[in-house]
Amino acid sequence: MNPEDPKIEPTLDGAPAPADLSTEEREAAAAANEADLAASLGELETLRAKNAELSEQYLRAQAEVQNTRRRADEEIAKARKFAVESFAESLLPVCDSLEAGLAVQEATVEQIREGSEVTLRQLKQALERNKVVEVNPAVGDKFDPHLHQAISMVPAPGQEPNTIASVLQKGYLIAERVLRPALVMVAAPQ
Template sequence: MNADDTKIEPTLDGAPGPADISPEESEAAAAANEADLAASLSELESLRNKNAELTEQYLRAQAEVQNTRRRADDEMAKARKFAVESFAESLLPVADSLEAGLAIKEGTPEQIREGAEATLRQLKSALERNKVLEINPAAGTKFDPHQHQAISMVPAPGQEANTVVAVLQKGYLIAERVLRPALVTVAAPQ
C-alpha cells in the first residue's frame, strides 16, 4: 500500500476513527481531555467544599434553633412558676392588716369597722394593681351574658326587658378575661 491508499475505518457514530487522527492531533486531544478532567476535578472539589460549608451552616442553624427553643421553654417554665409571686406579694400587706386587726382584743365596733374598711381598700388596691377588676353593673345596664350570670328574671315596671335589676354578687375580670361573672337579676319582658 502506498500513502494514498490510507485505509479509513468508520466508527459507529460516523466520525473518523483512530486511524484518521495524526499523533499530534491525538496528543492535543489527550491534553484537552486532561485539561477538561482537571477543570472538572477542580469544580468537583469546589462543589464539595461548598457542600461542606453549607452543611456546617445548616447544622449551626439547627443548633441555634434548638438552643432558642430550649431557652424559651425555660423562660416559660420560670414565668409559670413565679407568675403568682407578684400577686402574692401585693396581698401580704392585706394579711398583715387582718392579723393586726384580730390582735386587738378591746376594739369598739367603730374601730373594727374602720379597720375592716381600710383592709378592704388595701385588698381592692392589690387586686387592681394585678389587673383584677370588678364587674358591678349598674341597674338598667343591658344584660351581657359574657360578663353576667342571670339568677332570675323579675318584673321591673318602668325598666327595659333584659336589663340588670340588681347585682347579687360582683364578678371579676383578670386582664379582660372573666374570672367570675356577676350574679344578677334581670328584668322580665312585660
C-alpha cells in the same frame, strides 16, 4: 464503509478525532483533554468542599433551632411556675393589715370598722394592679349575658324588661376576661 471516508478515532473526552491528525496533534489533543480532566477534578473537589461546608452549616443551624426551642420551653415553664408571684406579692400588705388588726386586743367598733375599710381598699388596689376589675352593674342597666348571670326574673313595675333589677353579688374580670359573672335579678316583661 467507503474507503475514501476518513478513519475516525475517539478521543479521551469521547469526541471523535479525524485519522489524518499527526501524532503531535493527537498528543496535544490528549494533553488538552487531560488538562480539561484535571480542571474538572479540581472543580469536583471544590464542590465537595462546598458541600461539606454547607452540611456543617445545616447541622449547626439545626442545633441552634433545638437550643432555642429548649430555652423557650424553659422560659415558658418558669413563667407558669412564677405567674402568681406578682399577685401574691401585692396581697402581702393586705395580709399584714389583717394580722395587725387582729393583734389589737382592746379595739373599738369604730377602729375595727376603719381598719376593715383600709384593708378593703388595699385589697381592691392589689386586685386592680393585677388587672382584676369589678363588674357591678347599676339597677336599670341592660342585662349582658357575657358579664351577668341571671338568677331569676322579677316583676319590676316601671322598669324596662331585660334590665338589672338588683345585684346579688359583684362579678369580676381579669384582663378583660370574665373571672366570675355578676349574679343579678332581671326585670321580667310585663
